[in-house]
Amino acid sequence: MNIYAIRVIYQQEMLRAWKTSAQSFASPVISTALYFVVFGSAIGSRIATVEGVSYGSFIVPGLMMLALLTQSIANASFGIFFPKFTGTIYEVLSAPISVAEILIGYVGAAATKSMIIGLIILGTAGFFVPLHIAHPLWMLLFLVLTCISFSLFGFIIGLWAKDFEKLQIIPMLVITPLVFLGGSFYSINMLPPAWQVVTLFNPVVYLISGFRWSFFEVADVSVELSLAIILVFLATCLTLVWWMFKTGYRLKQ
Amino acid sequence: MPPIVSIANLSKTYDTGYQALKQVNLDIHAGEILALLGPNGAGKTTLISIICGIVNASGGSVTVGGHDIVKDYRITRSLIGLVPQELTLGAFETVWHTLCFSRGLFGKKPDPRYLDQLLKDLSLSDKKHTLLMFLSGGMKRRVLIGKALAHQPTVLFLDEPTAGVDVELRKDMWALVRRLRESGVTIILTTHYIEEAEAIADRVGVIDHGELLVVDDKQALMHKLGKRQLTIELDSAQASLPAALTPWNLEMSTDGGRMTYTYDPLKANTGIDALLQAVRAAGLGIKDLQTKKTSLEEIFVNMVHQSK
Numbered sequence: 001m002n003i004y005a006i007r008v009i010y011q012q013e014m015l016r017a018w019k020t021s022a023q024s025f026a027s028p029v030i031s032t033a034l035y036f037v038v039f040g041s042a043i044g045s046r047i048a049t050v051e052g053v054s055y056g057s058f059i060v061p062g063l064m065m066l067a068l069l070t071q072s073i074a075n076a077s078f079g080i081f082f083p084k085f086t087g088t089i090y091e092v093l094s095a096p097i098s099v100a101e102i103l104i105g106y107v108g109a110a111a112t113k114s115m116i117i118g119l120i121i122l123g124t125a126g127f128f129v130p131l132h133i134a135h136p137l138w139m140l141l142f143l144v145l146t147c148i149s150f151s152l153f154g155f156i157i158g159l160w161a162k163d164f165e166k167l168q169i170i171p172m173l174v175i176t177p178l179v180f181l182g183g184s185f186y187s188i189n190m191l192p193p194a195w196q197v198v199t200l201f202n203p204v205v206y207l208i209s210g211f212r213w214s215f216f217e218v219a220d221v222s223v224e225l226s227l228a229i230i231l232v233f234l235a236t237c238l239t240l241v242w243w244m245f246k247t248g249y250r251l252k253q
Numbered sequence: 254m255p256p257i258v259s260i261a262n263l264s265k266t267y268d269t270g271y272q273a274l275k276q277v278n279l280d281i282h283a284g285e286i287l288a289l290l291g292p293n294g295a296g297k298t299t300l301i302s303i304i305c306g307i308v309n310a311s312g313g314s315v316t317v318g319g320h321d322i323v324k325d326y327r328i329t330r331s332l333i334g335l336v337p338q339e340l341t342l343g344a345f346e347t348v349w350h351t352l353c354f355s356r357g358l359f360g361k362k363p364d365p366r367y368l369d370q371l372l373k374d375l376s377l378s379d380k381k382h383t384l385l386m387f388l389s390g391g392m393k394r395r396v397l398i399g400k401a402l403a404h405q406p407t408v409l410f411l412d413e414p415t416a417g418v419d420v421e422l423r424k425d426m427w428a429l430v431r432r433l434r435e436s437g438v439t440i441i442l443t444t445h446y447i448e449e450a451e452a453i454a455d456r457v458g459v460i461d462h463g464e465l466l467v468v469d470d471k472q473a474l475m476h477k478l479g480k481r482q483l484t485i486e487l488d489s490a491q492a493s494l495p496a497a498l499t500p501w502n503l504e505m506s507t508d509g510g511r512m513t514y515t516y517d518p519l520k521a522n523t524g525i526d527a528l529l530q531a532v533r534a535a536g537l538g539i540k541d542l543q544t545k546k547t548s549l550e551e552i553f554v555n556m557v558h559q560s561k
Binding site for chain 1: 307308326327328333335341346357361363400
C-alpha cells in the first residue's frame with residue numbers, strides 16, 4: 001500500500017480546509033446557530049414537544065445531518081474537481097496509487113472535515129438546547145457512515161462535473177430539498193398519510209430517523225432499516241467510483 | 254540490453270472516433286535521449302499519456318523496465334517522471350510543498366536533502382517558500398521538472414518542455430537534460446522545435462497522424478535522408494538555363510544569378526565535377542560556390558509532407 005501517497009493527499013486536503021477555515025468551519029457553524037435561534041428558540045418556544053422531545057432538541061440531529069450531507073458533498077466534490085479543472089490531476093493519474101488509496105486520501109479528508117463540523121455543531125447546539133445522547137456509539141456510527149458515504153457521493157459528483165455549474169447543481173437542486181423534506185425539522189408522522197408514504201421514497205428520511213433515534217430513541221422507521229439503507233448507499237457509491245476509475249470515465253478520456 | 258520502454262502495436266481511438274495512434278511500435282534504450290518530432294495533433298502527447306497512465310490505450314501493450322504498464326502499474330509508474338506540456342500547477346502552495354507532495358504521491362519517503370539539492374540544480378533554492386502563483390512562466394516550468402524528478406525516476410518524459418520558453422531558458426533546459434542523461438536517466442521528449450531535437454537528441458522519431466514514420470539515430474537519419482545542395486553563383490545573370498545543363502535538374506533563382514544542384518552525398522559519383530565542367534563549357538563564369546546540408550527540419554517537413 002502506498003501510505004506516503006495517502007498521507008500527502010490527506011494532508012493537502014486538510015491543509016486546504018485550514019487555510020479557508022472561515023469558509024470550511026465557521027460558516028456552517030454560524031448558519032446552524034442561526035437555525036437554532038430561529039427554529040429552536042424563536043419559533044420552537046411556541047411549539048409543543050414532538051414525540052415527547054422539546055422542539056429545539058428535536059431538530060438537532062436533522063440540522064447536523066443537513067450540515068453533514070452538504071459539507072461532505074461540497075468538500076469531496078471540490079477536492080477532486082479542482083485538480084481536474086486546473087489539470088493537476090495528471091499527477092495523481094500517473095502516480096503508483098490504487099483507486100482505494102486515492103479514495104482514502106480524498107474521501108477520508110472530506111469525511112474528516114465533515115465530522116469535525118458535525119461535532120462542532122453538536123457542541124454549539126449544547127449552548128442553545130438541553131442535549132442527551134441515548135446511544136452515543138450508534139450516533140458515532142451514523143455520523144461516520146454518513147460522512148463517508150456522502151463524501152464518496154460528492155467525489156463522484158466531482159469526477160462527473162465538467163464545470164462549476166454542474167458541480168453545484170446536484171447539491172442545490174437534489175440534496176438540499178431531500179434533506180429539508182426528509183424530516184430535518186419535523187417527524188414524518190406530522191404529515192398527512194399520503195405524504196407519509198411519498199416521503200418514504202426519500203432516502204434521507206432513513207438517515208435522519210436513524211440518527212435521531214441514537215439521540216432520543218424516537219424514529220420514523222426502524223434503526224436497522226436506516227442502517228441498511230446507508231450501507232446500500234455506501235456500496236452503490238463504491239461500485240460507481242470503481243467503475244469510473246476502471247473505465248476512466250471523464251478521467252482518462 | 255533490453256529496452257527500458259517497449260511499445261508494441263499501440264493504438265488509441267478516442268470516444269469521438271478520432272484515431273490518435275495507429276499500431277505504434279517503438280523500443281527506447283536505457284540512457285538515451287529520444288526526441289519525438291511531429292506537428293500538432295500528431296499523437297505525441299497521447300503516446301506519452303498512455304505510457305504514464307493518464308490515458309487508456311485502445312489496443313497494444315507497453316512495458317517499462319520489463320513490466321507491463323497495466324498489470325504492474327505500481328512498478329512502472331514509480332520508474333517514470335512526467336513533465337506535462339501545460340503549466341499545470343496549483344496556485345496557493347509553496348514550491349517546497351508541491352515537491353514534497355509529488356515525492357509522497359509516488360510512494361517515496363520524505364528526503365529534504367535530496368529535494369534541496371534538486372531545487373539547487375533547478376536554480377530554485379531562493380523560491381523554496383514562494384507560492385506557485387507568484388512564479389514566472391520559466392520558473393513554473395522548472396518546478397514542473399522538479400516535481401517530475403522528486404521521486405528520482407529512471408525514465409523522464411518531457412512533453413514540449415520548451416514551448417513558449419525564451420532562448421536563454423531553452424538552452425538552460427537543454428543543459429539540464431544533458432546532465433540528467435549523464436546521471437543515467439532515460440529521456441523522451443516531444444517537440445516540434447527541430448533545433449531542439451538536433452541539439453540534444455541521440456535518436457529521433459517522427460510521428461504524424463498517429464503513425465511513427467521513422468525512428469533512427471539522429472546522425473544516421475540526417476545521413477540517410479539528408480540531401481546536399483550546391484549553389485553556383487554566376488558572375489552574370491542568365492535569362493534562361495543553358496540546354497547543356499538540363500541533365501542536372503538545376504533550379505534557377507528568379508534573378509538568374511544562381512543555380513542550385515541537389516545531390517546525394519552517399520553516391521560515388523555526385524555529378525559535381527561534370528556539372529562544373531559543363532558550366533564552364535557553356536561559357537558561364539562562376540563567382541562563388543556554396544554547399545549546404547539538409548537540416549533535420551527539412552527532413553521532417555518532407556516526411557510529414559509525404560505522409561499526407
